[in-house]
Amino acid sequence: QVQLVESGGGLVKSGGSLRLSCAASGFTFSEYYMSWIRQAPGKGLEWVSYISSSGSTIYYTDSVKGRITISRDNAKNSLFLQMNSLRAEDTAVYYCVRVLGTWGFDYWGQGTLVTVSS
Amino acid sequence: QSVLTQPPSVSAAPGQKVTISCSGITSNIGNNYVSWYQQLPGTAPKLLIYDSDKRPSGIPDRFSGSQSGTSATLGVTGLQTGDEADYYCGTWDSSLSAGVFGGGTKLTVL
Numbered sequence: 001q002v003q004l005v006e007s008g009g010g011l012v013k014s015g016g017s018l019r020l021s022c023a024a025s026g027f028t029f030s031e032y033y034m035s036w037i038r039q040a041p042g043k044g045l046e047w048v049s050y051i052s053s054s055g056s057t058i059y060y061t062d063s064v065k066g067r068i069t070i071s072r073d074n075a076k077n078s079l080f081l082q083m084n085s086l087r088a089e090d091t092a093v094y095y096c097v098r099v100l101g102t103w104g105f106d107y108w109g110q111g112t113l114v115t116v117s118s
Numbered sequence: 119q120s121v122l123t124q125p126p127s128v129s130a131a132p133g134q135k136v137t138i139s140c141s142g143i144t145s146n147i148g149n150n151y152v153s154w155y156q157q158l159p160g161t162a163p164k165l166l167i168y169d170s171d172k173r174p175s176g177i178p179d180r181f182s183g184s185q186s187g188t189s190a191t192l193g194v195t196g197l198q199t200g201d202e203a204d205y206y207c208g209t210w211d212s213s214l215s216a217g218v219f220g221g222g223t224k225l226t227v228l
Contacts, residue, residue: 035217044120045155045163045206047217061216095162103210103217104153104168111162 002026002107004096009112016086016116022079022096022109030054030074033099036081038092039111046092049081050099063089086116121146122207122220129226134197138223140190140207146218150210152190154183157204157222166205167192197227 008020020036035050049060049070058070069082079096093111100106123141130136140152151170155163165174167183170190182193190207208219 044222045219108162
């Protein structure tokens with residue numbers, strides 16, 4: 001069965017860095033676009049970034065451009081999110097998700113909490 | 119302020135039907151497919167509808183999606199107490215070159 005398991009979240013001070021990882025299993029990882037979506041405590045969903053199956057196409061939401069980098073290692077079935085210059089407003093649960101069709105996120109990880117303290 | 123507009127809450131009685139609207143503009147809903155998600159408290163969102171009207175395997179046909187112009191609608195028939203959750207719409211915005219979501223709608227089954 002499809003599984004997405006995030007790791008790497010935690011408490012970090014404003015201006016600090018974190019690297020989130022997502023281990024994928026149960027499907028051919030290299031054939032799927034992947035994305036990161038976050039949810040601040042008590043708030044709605046916010047799309048963060050996505051990466052094409054080969055890694056050649058990447059997009060980011062404006063608020064993270066220049067600070068966050070998405071990448072993948074298809075040989076290791078892994079997705080990453082390098083987060084630098086973190087701000088209080090980056091505090092959220094970060095979900096690793098698989099893209100289905102043209103626009104749909106069909107499998108979600110359990111999420112990893114990132115807390116940025118000022 | 120979310121790019122897509124959803125009503126904050128909707129409610130209906132068990133067994134009834136409810137619709138949740140999602141409003142956008144040409145650059146997002148007007149030119150791209152919409153997806154819908156259900157989020158139960160304390161859990162990750164679950165995909166209900168993708169590419170505007172397709173259901174993933176395992177999603178009952180009580181859930182339906184439609185899209186016209188710059189708006190999309192999620193329909194839920196035969197409401198059950200287990201349908202009480204937050205519902206989100208999402209799509210791609212071609213002008214922003216970014217994914218966008220609505221602010222979410224809380225469904226209460228009275």
